[in-house]
Structures are given as structure tokens and as C-alpha cells.
Amino acid sequence: MTDSKIRLGADIGGTFTDVVLETGSGAFSTKVLTTYDAPERAIVEGMLQVCARAGIAPADIGQIIHGTTLATNALIERRGAKTALVTTEGFRDVIEMRTESRFEQYDLNMVLPEPLLPRQMRFTVPERIDADGGILIPLDEDAVAETADRIAATGAESIAIGLLHSYLNPDHERRVAAILGERMPDVMLSLSCEVSPQMREYERFNTAIANAYVKPQMKSYLGRLREKMRDQGAVCDIFLMHSGGGIISLESAAEFPVRLVESGPAGGAVFAAHIAARHGLDRVLSFDMGGTTAKICLIRDGAPKTARVFEVARSYRFKKGSGMPISIPVIDMVEIGAGGGSLAHVDGMRQIRVGPESAGSEPGPACYARGGTRPAVTDADLVLGRLDPDGFAGGTMTLDAGASDTALVTHLGETLDMDGPTAAFGLSEVVDENMANAARVHAVENGEDLAGYTMIAFGGAAPLHAGRLCEKLGITRLLVPPGAGVGSAIGFLRAPFSFEATRSVYMRLDDLDTAKVTDLLSELQREATAFVRGCDATAEISAEYKAYMRYAGQGWEIPIELSPADAEAPDADTFRRLFDAAYVRLFSRTVAGLDIEITLWSVNAATTVPPVDPVKSLARSGEASKSGTREIFDPARSAFRTAQVVRRADIATGQTVEGPAAITEDETTIIVPSSRRAIRQSDGCIDITAKE
16 A cells, blocks of 8 residues: 655666655665666666665555656657647748847857758648737638648658747637647647747747657656556556656646656756755755766755756757757756766867767766776776775676776877876866856856855765865855765655746736736636646645746846735736846846836746755764775875775764765765865765865
């Protein structure tokens, strides 16, 4: 019989699948290699391992929460279904023309990402809705039927429907869907008025296409996952983490799989926010480094920063506008190809480059001895002494240090006249500087100064590199929480059930239609709440309201948080005051004499999260006992140093560890640089600070 207190979190990453089981008496976790051919197999294997450790059967699990990068990978690798687009006559090439923005102003050879659909898979129908939602040209239903026959001849598995201004009036899109459904009953449909009911045709069409592109694959995967779990006796409900940091039902995820883009990293940001709230931190840099990528997120006042447009498959690193925009609620973070499996090479300028290509789990870094021959970040960490070759992944894997050294010398050292350790040092410094630079850029883009921030590090590789990253960024405090190696999976278990409903309705603030705003926000609240009720029928649900506002003539908006009172009784003067305050926070000044516009409204409904127990910082109470020593390379001093090795489980509350040191556990290793000291806080966090 299922037990509501027993919950399982599972995160599929590019290299490892992390599984965490929480019971009333404790938590159990494991990392297993991701099985690309059938990702559900790794989840089942991990579930059986943690259930065996906990002494329970899969049938006892009361809830499974899952996050995955499968949707993201399908978009990046172009491995989706054969998809068609039906759009308004004359707008066939919107997704190829993109916008007038040039992300690299002076690059004559600028490469734009190819649209997901070739031109022959984009079809048009006569119809037109105007910018106020009125019908200019009625829908030609005979043309839609003819178009359905033409699409059927292509063998398309999925169809995106994106008509002009359908976010204001969805009638034509719904009628097109009805006709296509009658003539092609086996084809999956994605309507832009449901997937992303927002202005800006390029982003909306692209999001609907992305949803259609991954829908057959994700629907099949989620169905197989449910079946495999039931075969093992786990008959409980399965929920999915979405990109906005909340949880939705499996059925909603199968219908809107584009909302699963970045679901794994979103779980990590929720995990970091939970730790920040426990420690009373209002300015946190979340650092999540796994096997394939590193993710950096700013957390202010206990909440990760959010956005409503996210780019995947950027053709230029760090360049906004060089990828495919996905218009969905998402936790705002920067992601770079810098994980444990990221591969290194020497470019034409004789410089070491790392990523974005990754060895993944098949074949994995050279030290995995699974057929990989090129050097990865994990190979450098092993040669530099940061990893124990006999204790990797809790001793379930033995690493081959000789293979790492050979790979480093062959692919980097021979070209640059370096031995293995020197090549490893160069590789490590390059990847650390890439991550530091990404953090600096992200902070500047958000008007933040990292001075005074605390870093929270998690993911299998982050604790290995976080100390050095803090040295580069001038951050004086680093927290590595318990379960850091499987942080995203733990984050799934901390997230609320939530759904954000959005709608583009343009208004000038001087002409604010208060009755229309009240009705609109009420409708959005009902829509969002209905999704959440589908996951939890009894929980208390709260709503957060936002209006996206800008000065007339500006291209983009900023989010303005509204109180429930503002939603029930909208007031132009209050909206103006809130906008001015938010604008000053971002840009230090307002602009006089310009009208203010509202372009988008959103309501996020979420179940109430229990309050956290605050943690009080402890004084030092002696040094922890070491289990041994080993030589670990100190990049700040460009030399190997003898470092103590301490098991995390052996550090008592209040005990300290002086750097240089390696604090080991099953899922990861924490490297404490020579410039730092660590103390174990009462909640189990390893609190690393700069020495006086």
C-alpha cells in the first residue's frame, strides 16, 4: 500500500540519472549512468537501489516527481517528430525571418540557427484576425481540409497551429484543429493559443512548433515510464517538474512537453532557494554543475529570478538572440557546456577549449574505461587529485587515471608541449574561467554585483570546482548542502504544485480598463488553479499576479508584481508607482514624459510550501578527524599540495576542516582550497569561508 510520506525524485541528466527517496525516517540517494536508448531504465534501476537501502518495496512509494532534459536534448539535437505548421496565409516564413535583431552586430558571417521546420513543412490557410481580436478574413474551411490532405501525404506525426493574433481570439485556431483532427485522427496537435497565448508571432509560433516537435517522443516516453513503474509495483501518481520551478501532472506534461525544457535545472534552483531560506540568505548565486552542463542562477529574497522567454541551441555562446526562443515561464539562468563530461581540444589559435560537446555516459570520459579516448573535465579532476579513483560514485565505479593522463597528453599535451598534470591544470582553469565569466555576465545583465553574494553549490561536479570559482569571483562564502550530488532531484521534492497562465492583452496605462483587467486576471486565476487542482485536490492554493509593462516605444517589458488587492481593484496610479519602483531598481532612473504600456498579464497558482526551519550559524568546536591525505593540485598556487581527506559523514556539527582538503561522500567530493576553511552547520551544510 502506498504511503504519502514516501516520495521519490528522479532527475535524468546528460551523464547520470539521480534518484532520491525520502521516507519518514530518512533519505536515500543514488546515481546511475543515464541509459540513452531507454531513459526510463535508469530511473527503474535507481528506484530499486534506493528502495533496497530503505527496506521498502516500490509499491510503498506514495508519489514520484520527475525532471528530465529529454525535451531540451531533442530540440538541440533535432531528434523530434516529423512536424508541420499551419499558419495564416502570408506568414509562412515568420520562423525563418525571425526578428530584425542582430546578436552579433559586425559579424558578416553570422550563423543563425536553422528553423525547426523546413519550408515545405509549413502550410498556410486563408484567414485573418486583427490586433483587437476581430475577424478581418473569415477562415476558409475548405482550404483547411485541402491542407490537411497535403499534410497527410507528407507523413507528419505532429502539427503546430499558429495563426495571427490567436492569443486574442482563438476561434480560428480551434476550428482548424477540429478539421485536422477529423481528417487526421492519429496526428498530435499543438495550438499556439494554448501553448503560449502571447503576442509576438515569431516567439509564439516557434514555441508551438517546439511543443509539437517533441510531443510524440515525450508522450511515448512518459507512457513507457508509467508502465515500467507499474511493472515494478509503483502504482502511485507520477508528476513532472516544469521549467518555471513547479510541478504539473503527467497528463499536462504530455500535452505541453515544451514546459519541461530545463526542468532538471529548475529543480536545482528550487533546491538552492530552499537552502537559502533556511540560512536567511537574500542574495545567493546558485551553481549547479553536472556531467554535461553548468547552470548559474541568481536567487534574491529566497526566490529564483524568472523569465518568460528562454533560448535553446544557441549558435554563439553567451549571445542572446542566437538560439531558438521558447516563450514559456522559466527560471532565468545561464547554462554553458561545462560539465564533468565536457570534452577539451586545442583550437587553431593553440588555445584550450572546453565544451559544449560532452562525452555523456556513453562512452563517458576516458577514465570511465568505456571506450572514450578524448579528455573531459572529469579526467582533469582525476589527474589533479580531486577525485579518488577507487571511491567514485560511492565505490560503484573505478576510474582509470592512466587513461586520463594518456588522453590529456595525446589531445592537449602533444600540441602544447605539456605533460598530463599541466594539461589538466590548463583544462581546469579554462572551464573554471568559462563558468566565472558566465556568472559575471549573468549578474551584469540583471543589474547585480556579486560582492556580498553567497554561493550554493550542488550537482556531481560543482563541489569540485566551486571553491576555485569563489576565488575567481571574490565570493567569500560557499555552502554545499547535504545531498549536493543529487541536488536537482531533492529540489523536485521541495517544489510546489504550480502552473502559470498568461495572456497578451495590450493596454495603455492612461486608458486602463479596470473591469477588463479584473475579469482577465480572474479568468487566468481559474485557469491556473484548475491545472494545480488536477495534481492536488485538497491543498491550499495561492496566486501571484504580474503585469509586464514598458515605456511606449520600448521593445521589451519588465515584470511588475501585483498584490491580490491590485488584481481585485486595479488602479492606474498604483500600477504607475509599482512600475517606477521596479524600473529604478533595474536602471537607476525613470524616463519622464513617456506613456506606459501593459502587454502581458500572468497568474501563477501554487500550493503552499511549508515554512522552513531557520539555521543558526555555529561557532567552531574543534577540527574533524581526517581519514588520510593525498596530493591535490592548488590552482591558486600552481602546485600540488598535501591535502587532508575527510569523510563528510565523520564531521560532527561545529567541527572544522582547514584547506587544502577533500571532503568525500558517495555522490561527490568537496574541494576546500588552501585559502578557505569549512565548518559543518547544524543542518548538515558544509559552510566554506575565506580564512581571516
